[in-house]
Amino acid sequence: MSDFLNYLILGITRGSMYALIALGYTLVYGVLQLINFAHSEVFMSGAFGSYLVVHAIVGNGQGVSGLGAVFVIIAGLLSGAITGAAVAFLLERVAYRPLRRRGAPKLAFLISAIGASxxxxxxxxxxxxxLGQNQFPTYFDANKVLFTIAGAPVRLLQVIIIVAALLLMFFLDRLVSGTKLGRSIRxxxxxxxxxxxxxxxxxxxxSRTFIIGGALAGAAGFLFGTAFVFTNTMGFIPGIKAFAAAVLGGIGNIRGAMIGGLLLGIAENLIPTAPWVSTAWIGIQWTDVVAFVILILxxxxxxxxILGERLGRAA
Amino acid sequence: MRSTRAGKIILPLTLAGALMLTACSNSSGGTAAGGSSSSGLGGAGNATYKIAFQGPLSGDNQQLGINEVNGVQVAIEQANKSGNLGFKLALLKADDQGSPEQAPTAAASVLQDTAVLGVVGPSFSGATKAVGPKYGDAGLTMISPSATNPTLSEQGFKTFHRIVPSDNVEGSQAADLFAKKGYKKVVVIDDLSDYGKGVADTLQAGLEKHGVKVQRIGVDAKTTDYGATATTVAAAGAQAVFYGGYDAQAAIFAKALQTAGFKGDKYTGNGGKSSVFTDGAGAAGDGWYFTCGCSDATVAPSAKEFNAAYTTAFNTPPSTYSPEAYDAANALIEAIKTAAKAGTPTRQSVNDAVNALDYKGITTTVKFDKTGEVDQSAQTVNLYTQKAGKIVLMGNIKDQG
Structure with missing residues (x-):
């Protein structure tokens, strides 16, 4: 049971990052009916941008107090979001708008996106x-066990990732359903x-839709880099997975992207390791296969x- | 309009410039090659032969390649300075990023330079598999300082040699150690690469022979999230885990393993033993063990002179596989000398001389059997461990436990 919960918590953590990235795909698809294949690189840029800021504040991470760490995490999220937003904004200006102005066919956008990526x-x-293993400085005890559920430890970093993702998604939901900008997006x-x-x-x-999607992906880049490592090629696999998550939930549908991301993260952590005690089951090397088999099914x-594709209706 | 007109002028100019550049490099390459053969005929002392190094000089695994190419460079500089060569030596670097996909391109750049008489490398097993037949067909000898996949010497590559024991030796001796330590169950992980899978397979076979239970996991080397893997290891109820793969990934795995709270002993093979691991894993790497058919150039007495030269040249002490690469290069230089005594050395005559070598290096006695493996008597596997962020030698693996 505790093994099951361990994997579930890992799945929710990874899934909330997928969801944040997936939102960018879905938002852009909603307004443009095109897949922004350079979105994975927006996510990557968020990790590098926030690293510069975090490193500038804490150096190698020594001597940061508890409250200071909270401040640094917020600074990291913000700087990641700003970097992501800036890159997404430029991306739209350079790689998409000129094509749109000239009424280019959809295929041209795709090629342009791959080139930009x-x-x-x-x-x-x-x-x-x-290098394959850039890391953020350690400025707080990421592995501190906050509480346990039926013997499965829940760690500080996991809580930070899940809470940050939920907050961002809540704000996005309000933004799209309750503001003037949201109305014009819909x-x-x-x-x-x-x-x-x-x-x-x-x-x-x-342009603003790109900025919002980019900000979410950039923040996800910070969370991902803090949890694992960050590299210049880190975007590809999470990007493909998040794209799959967006399709899974219903491309163009914001709540669909959130659900799709979580579902994919949980499924790819739980299914390959099930039934959690036996070693005879398929095992972790099947993670990606499982993810895409679910997508196809x-x-x-x-x-x-899952929720159908409508940005206009489903807020 | 203006920009297009400017483009019309600039484009031809750049094109012409590029053509000139390629022309220059081509002609200089041509004269070097021509010079070597003509002056070889004359027997004068100013022929230049090249030793190529093929390995990862960029990308995720660049550290191992840099360790090695620096060792080769020290060997070549020392040989040139010694003044008893009768010819000059130069180094040709070929970057294959350690990947089988890039290796053929790197090999092609080596093969087309006719001044190259031998290759130190390739560094990685997968890359070696990809180019073994090419070098073999060209008769160009290769001495790898670090490609340890057991099957490499069974492929019938005509010019393959290596001066480190294969993973068969490393894996089976590690299995002996694990059995001696009384482990009941071991989790063996590989990164799905030729090297990682090879060492994991031999370890598993060895452990099962000793009656130790094995749980195998394969994790792609591009993974960044080892959370699920580490949780599986922690939940497996094993006394030890072995990671077969390279340093950068091993470091990330070490961190995840610490997070998951695994209490058993942690091992990795020669691919994980480097400063990339210690830097990346930090405190999470303390207590990890490394099995390696390599010797520690910072303590071995025979390596002192090499250490000093290396440290002066590169401002850092030699690291994993630097001494092996130094030995491989020196062995190759010996072979070229031997071949040069009998006339103008050719790729084939150098390869023949390598096959007949009996050269005492700082890590091992370089003497190859028919398949290109280093002589049985010289196959030592050492055990290392990370203490307070540094890798230290514990000694011959047979004396541990």
Whole structure:
């Protein structure tokens, strides 16, 4: 039982990071009906950007008090979000807007996105390094056990990741359903030409959508880098998984992306290790296979994902 | 308009520049090669031969490659300075990033340079598998300082040699040690690479022979999240875990294992023993053991001179596989000398000389059997451990436990 819970907690932790990244895919799909394949690099840039800020504040991590650590984590989240937002904003300006202005076919956007993705990954490799194990300084005891559920320890870092992700998703939900910007995003998603006639500035709305998605991914980059390691190629696998999560929940659907992310994270931690005691089962090397088999199965039975694809309606 | 016009001028200019550059490098390469063969005929002392190094000089695994290429460079500089060569030696670096995909490109750059008479490397087993036939067909000898996958010497590569014991030796001796320590169950992890899987397989076979239970896990080397793996290890009820893979990943795994609260003994093989591991794992790496068919160049008395030269040249003491690479390069230099005595050395005559070598290096006596393995008597596996962030030698693995 405690093993099961251990894996479940790991799954929720990983899943909440997937969900944060997945939101960026889904938001952009909602307003543009295109998959932003460079989004994984926005996520990566958040890790590097927040590292610079965190490192500038705490150095190698010695002598940070409890309250100081809280401050540093918030600074890390913010700087990750700002970096991600800035990169996503530039990405839209450079790689998408010129194509949109000229009415390019959808395929051109895809190629442009892949090009931007390579460019960003290599740029960060060149600017920083290409090592496989950059780490954030240790400025708090990430492994401190806060409480245990039926013998399974829940650690500080896991709580931070889950709480931060939930808070961000809550704010996003409020933003999209309750503000003027949110209304224009929903209007654009539902019917862009009509929204434009009603006085919605489409270009600005699209740009802001990229910024919101980029901020969430950048914050996820900080959380991911703090939990594991960060590299210039770190975006690829979480990016693909988050994209899968967005499709799983229903691409274009914000709550769908949240549910899809969590579900995927939990499934890929629980299923390969089930039944948690025996060693005869398939094992961890099947993690990715499990993730994508689930995706295929759900799409076979629900082609539009769990919640269906509508940004306009499902707030 | 203006920008396109500027483009019209700049583009041809850059193209022309690029062409000139390639032309220059081509011609200089040509003269070097031509010079070596013509002056070889004349028997004068100014022929230049090249020793190539193939290994990871960039990317995730660059540290091992850098350790090695520095060792090779020290050997070449010392040989040039000694003044009794009768020719000059130069180093050609070929970066394969340690990957089988990049290795053929690196090998092609080595093979097309006709001045190259031998290769130190490739560093990694997967890369060696990818280029073994190419070097074999060209008759270009290769001496690897670190490719330890057991099957490499069974592939029929015509020019393959290595101066470290294969993972068969390392894995089976590690299994003996584990049995001696009384482990009942061991979790054996590999990173799905040729090296990692090879060492894990031999260890598993050895352990099962001793009646020790084995649980195998395979984790892709691109993984960053070892949470589930570490939790599985902690829940397995094993007395020890062995990670077969390379340093960068082993370090991340070490941290996750500490988080998961695993209490047993932790081991990794020669691929994990490096400063990349100690830097990456930090305190989580303390208490880890390393099995390695390599010797510690910072303590071995025979290696003192090498240590000094290396430290002066690179401002850092030699690390994992630096001394092996130094030995491999020196053995190759010996072979070229031997071949040069009988006339102009060719790739084939150098390879023949390598096969006949009996050279005493600082880590081992370089003497190859028919398959290119180093002589049985010279196959020593040592056990190391990390203490307070530093890797220290414990001694021959047979004396431990």
């Amino acid at each position: 390579f460019f960003l990954a290599q740029l960060f490799g060149k600017m920083f390094n290409r 209007a654009t998603a539902e019917d862009a030409p009509t929204a434009a006639l009603m006085g919605v500035d489409i270009d600005r709305t699209i 759900i799409l076979v039975f629900r082609p539009t994902g």
